[in-house]
Amino acid sequence: MKKPRYTPLQISIHLFGWYPLAWLVVRGLTDNLTVNPIQAISQWTGYHAIIFLTLSLACTPLNTLFGWRELLKRRRALGLYSFMYASLHMLSFVGLDYGFSLKFFTEGTATKPYMLMGITTFLILLPLAITSFKWWMKRMGSGWKTLHKLVYLAGITAVIHFAWAKKGDLVGLSGDIVKPLVFAILVALLLILRLPPVRRWASQLKQKTFTILKTKPV
Amino acid sequence: MDNKLKHVAVPSSEITSESAYFSRRDFLKAMGIVSAGALLAACAPKPQPGGAANGTGNSTPVPASDQTDELGDPVNSFDEITNYNNFYEFTTDKEGVARLSPKFNPKPWTVEVGGLVHKPQTFGIEDLLAMFDQKERIYRLRCVEAWSMVIPWMGFELGELLKAVEPMASAKFVRFETVYRPDEMPGQRSPFYPWPYQEGLRLDEAYHRLTLLGTGLYGGMLPNQNGAPIRLVVPWKYGFKSIKSIVKIELVEEQPATLWNAVASNEYGFYSNVNPEVDHPRWSQASERRIGELKRRETLMFNGYEEEVASLYAGMDLKVNY
Numbered sequence: 309m310k311k312p313r314y315t316p317l318q319i320s321i322h323l324f325g326w327y328p329l330a331w332l333v334v335r336g337l338t339d340n341l342t343v344n345p346i347q348a349i350s351q352w353t354g355y356h357a358i359i360f361l362t363l364s365l366a367c368t369p370l371n372t373l374f375g376w377r378e379l380l381k382r383r384r385a386l387g388l389y390s391f392m393y394a395s396l397h398m399l400s401f402v403g404l405d406y407g408f409s410l411k412f413f414t415e416g417t418a419t420k421p422y423m424l425m426g427i428t429t430f431l432i433l434l435p436l437a438i439t440s441f442k443w444w445m446k447r448m449g450s451g452w453k454t455l456h457k458l459v460y461l462a463g464i465t466a467v468i469h470f471a472w473a474k475k476g477d478l479v480g481l482s483g484d485i486v487k488p489l490v491f492a493i494l495v496a497l498l499l500i501l502r503l504p505p506v507r508r509w510a511s512q513l514k515q516k517t518f519t520i521l522k523t524k525p526v
Numbered sequence: 527m528d529n530k531l532k533h534v535a536v537p538s539s540e541i542t543s544e545s546a547y548f549s550r551r552d553f554l555k556a557m558g559i560v561s562a563g564a565l566l567a568a569c570a571p572k573p574q575p576g577g578a579a580n581g582t583g584n585s586t587p588v589p590a591s592d593q594t595d596e597l598g599d600p601v602n603s604f605d606e607i608t609n610y611n612n613f614y615e616f617t618t619d620k621e622g623v624a625r626l627s628p629k630f631n632p633k634p635w636t637v638e639v640g641g642l643v644h645k646p647q648t649f650g651i652e653d654l655l656a657m658f659d660q661k662e663r664i665y666r667l668r669c670v671e672a673w674s675m676v677i678p679w680m681g682f683e684l685g686e687l688l689k690a691v692e693p694m695a696s697a698k699f700v701r702f703e704t705v706y707r708p709d710e711m712p713g714q715r716s717p718f719y720p721w722p723y724q725e726g727l728r729l730d731e732a733y734h735r736l737t738l739l740g741t742g743l744y745g746g747m748l749p750n751q752n753g754a755p756i757r758l759v760v761p762w763k764y765g766f767k768s769i770k771s772i773v774k775i776e777l778v779e780e781q782p783a784t785l786w787n788a789v790a791s792n793e794y795g796f797y798s799n800v801n802p803e804v805d806h807p808r809w810s811q812a813s814e815r816r817i818g819e820l821k822r823r824e825t826l827m828f829n830g831y832e833e834e835v836a837s838l839y840a841g842m843d844l845k846v847n848y
Contacts, residue, residue: 343605343609420808423809481718482719482788485718
C-alpha cells in the first residue's frame with residue numbers, strides 16, 4: 309500500500325490553522341462579531357498569531373524531550389500560520405480600525421509602546437516568512453539558521469505586546485494579566501529548554517527514560 | 527482645539543435642566559398609554575436568556591427609539607448596552623458578562639450611607655426608588671479603552687442622597703464600594719485585583735448635577751450586567767469611575783483609594799476625566815469608536831460636558847491630575 313501523503317499531525321495542523329479564519333468568516337457573515345466587530349477581529353487574529361507562534365516555538369523542545377521528530381518538519385507551517393494571523397491582525401488595525409489613515413495611525417497609536425512592540429514583532433516575522441521556503445534556505449546557507457533564530461525574539465516581543473495591550477501590570481502581577489501571563493510562562497519555558505545545558509540535561513533525561521522503559525519487564 | 531470644542535458644547539441650561547431631558551415615562555403617562563406597555567413589549571429587544579433585565583423592578587425594556595443625546599447622536603440599542611460590558615467582577619470578557627450575570631441576585635439590596643455625616647442611614651433599594659424622583663438622562667459613556675456609547679439611564683442625582691444624610695463640614699470626598707460576592711461574581715475570585723471594587727469622587731464632583739445614581743436603563747430597571755440595582759454614572763469621566771452594584775457610600779476626609787489606581791497608578795488616576803489631550807501611557811485617547819459606528823471619532827474634552835464641568839478643575843494641571 310502506498311504511504312499516505314499527509315500525516316495525522318499535518319492534517320491537524322492545517323485544520324487548526326484555517327479554523328480561526330473560518331470562524332471569523334462565519335461569525336462575520338452571520339453578524340455575530342459582537343457589537344464592536346473591529347475590536348473582535350483584531351483581538352481574535354492577534355490571539356491566534358501568538359498561539360501559532362508559541363506552537364512553532366514548542367516543536368524543537370518537544371522533540372528534545374520526547375523524540376517526536378516529525379514536529380521539526382511542522383515548524384514552518386506553524387510559523388507561517390502565525391505570520392498569516394499576524395498580517396491579518398496588522399491589517400485590521402491599520403485598515404479597519406484606522407481606515408488606512410496614516411495620520412491617525414502614526415499620531416495616535418504608532419508612537420505607543422504596545423504598538424511599537426507589535427510592529428516590531430511583525431517586522432521580525434516578515435523576513436522569516438519570506439525566507440521560509442527551501443529555495444531561500446539553500447541560497448542563504450548557514451545565514452538562514454542565524455536569521456531564523458530571530459523567532460525567539462519575536463516570541464518575547466509578542467508576549468510583551470500582548471501584556472501591554474491589556475489593562476494590567478504583568479510585572480506587578482495585577483489586573484487583566486492571566487492570558488499574557490500564561491503565554492509569558494510558556495514562551496519562557498520553551499526558550500529555557502533551548503539553552504545548551506538545559507537541552508543536554510533534557511536529552512539525557514529522555515535517554516534514561518527510554519532505557520528504563522525498554523528494560524522494564526512487561 | 528478650544529474653538530472646536532466650544533462649537534459642539536451646548537449651554538449648561540440645556541444639558542442639566544431636568545425638563546430638557548425627554549422622559550419617556552412622563553411622555554407615555556401624558557399620552558395615557560402606559561397601560562399599552564404590552565404593545566411596546568412586542569417590539570422590544572429580546573432580553574438575554576436568564577433575564578438581562580432582572581433588576582429589582584418589573585418594567586419592560588422598550589426598543590431603541592429615535593432618541594439622541596444633546597449633540598444629536600442616537601442612543602445605542604438595548605442589545606448593545608446589555609451585551610458589551612466591562613464588569614470585571616464577572617469576567618474580563620465583555621460579551622461574557624451578560625452570560626454570567628443572571629446568577630447574581632440584586633434583591634434584597636441595601637446601601638449603607640455613612641462616614642462623616644450627621645444622619646448615617648442604610649437604605650433599601652425600594653426606599654431610594656421611592657424617596658427620589660427617577661428621571662431619564664441620556665449620557666455619553668466613554669470607556670478608557672477608547673470605545674463609547676450613548677445610554678438612556680434612569681436615576682437620581684447623587685447630590686439629593688448626600689443632602690439627605692447631611693455631610694459634616696469635614697467631609698471632602700465620597701468613597702463608593704461594590705458588593706463582594708465571589709460565589710455569584712466569578713471574576714472576584716481572581717487574585718490579581720484588590721477586591722472589592724472601590725471608587726471615589728471629590729465632594730463637589732459628587733454634588734454636580736450631572737452626577738447620577740443610576741437605577742435603570744431604557745425606562746426599565748438596571749440589568750445585572752450594567753450594575754444592578756444601583757450604580758454611579760459620571761458622564762465626563764472614563765467609564766471605570768462609574769462604579770456598579772454599590773453597597774456602601776462613605777463620606778471621608780482624605781482622597782480614597784480606587785481599584786484601578788491600585789492596579790496601575792501611573793495609568794489610572796483619581797480624576798480620570800475624559801481628556802483627548804492626555805493619553806493613557808500605553809494608548810492614545812484622542813479618538814474613540816462609538817459602538818455601532820465603523821469610523822473613529824474625535825474624543826471631546828470632558829466627553830462633551832466641558833461647559834458644565836470644566837470649572838470644577840479650574841487652575842488644575844490635568845496632565846498631573848489625570
